[in-house]
Amino acid sequence: MVRVPLTPADRERGERLGRLLREARADRSLIDVAGAAGISAETLRKIETGRIPTPAFFTVSALAGALGLSLDVLVAATGPDATPGRPAPAA
Numbered sequence: 001m002v003r004v005p006l007t008p009a010d011r012e013r014g015e016r017l018g019r020l021l022r023e024a025r026a027d028r029s030l031i032d033v034a035g036a037a038g039i040s041a042e043t044l045r046k047i048e049t050g051r052i053p054t055p056a057f058f059t060v061s062a063l064a065g066a067l068g069l070s071l072d073v074l075v076a077a078t079g080p081d082a083t084p085g086r087p088a089p090a091a
Helices: 008-025 032-039 041-048 057-067 073-080
Strands: none
Touching: 008 041, 008 057, 008 073, 032 041, 032 057, 041 057, 057 073
16 A cells, blocks of 8 residues: 655644644653553654654544543644644633
8 A cells, every 4th residue: 555645734733733732741741641542652752743643543532532632622723724833722
């Protein structure tokens, strides 16, 4: 299977998602949040840094649950209608 290259918009959305997750994690350790979401700390690190700009839906859903974020907030902040550089709406 050939993977379609990511567009600059895809990469930007991934970076916004990473920033939002890092901000929501606040003072919680990366290991604690990753464990609560059932993913590896390395996977969370890659998502937060934008190295995985398009994580699987179930991964994002698990992270949202572990961080107490609404999926609606994540969509508003990272979806196609989101404004780059605009802060995410409050949870």
